[in-house]
Amino acid sequence: MSSHAHIEPRKEALTYTGVLAILLVLTFITVGASYIRFETGMFNVIIAITIATIKASLVALFFMHLRHDKPINALIFLISVFMLGLFLILCYIDYEARDHILPPNYKGPIPLVGAPAPAPAPVAAPAAGEEHH
Numbered sequence: 001m002s003s004h005a006h007i008e009p010r011k012e013a014l015t016y017t018g019v020l021a022i023l024l025v026l027t028f029i030t031v032g033a034s035y036i037r038f039e040t041g042m043f044n045v046i047i048a049i050t051i052a053t054i055k056a057s058l059v060a061l062f063f064m065h066l067r068h069d070k071p072i073n074a075l076i077f078l079i080s081v082f083m084l085g086l087f088l089i090l091c092y093i094d095y096e097a098r099d100h101i102l103p104p105n106y107k108g109p110i111p112l113v114g115a116p117a118p119a120p121a122p123v124a125a126p127a128a129g130e131e132h133h
Contacts (some may be wrong), residue, residue, distance in 0.1 A: 015062065016062065016063070019058055019062045019063070020104070022058060023055055023058060023059070026051050026055050027055075029051060030052070033047050033048065034048070042092065042096075045079060045092065048083045049085065049088065053081055053085070056081070057077075057081070060077055081101060
């Protein structure tokens with residue numbers, strides 16, 4: 001069993017409370033950012049993953065005591081986060097580079113890429129003397 005050099009309990013409680021406040025603020029920012037639509041969906045994904053990475057790092061550093069552990073464990077964590085980000089970016093690039101082909105037996109509506117949405121049909125007003133039920 002290894003012993004960790006922790007800070008005094010009162011300071012530690014303040015630190016945990018501060019980290020909790022930061023995590024809550026980042027959660028509200030994540031929710032707020034989800035309502036903003038950028039030019040491409042990739043920006044939304046990048047923002048969400050960046051905020052989630054910051055939150056996961058704070059949890060690992062403070063609540064899982066990675067901050068007080070051996071530096072090699074922090075290095076392993078950082079390399080893991082970097083590799084995960086690289087993997088997700090490469091998957092997204094691959095997805096965007098492919099042609100979006102519909103299967104030959106597709107029965108649904110055919111999406112028109114880049115075409116404007118059709119205008120709704122005008123509704124005729126009832127003629128004079130006609131009652132509307």
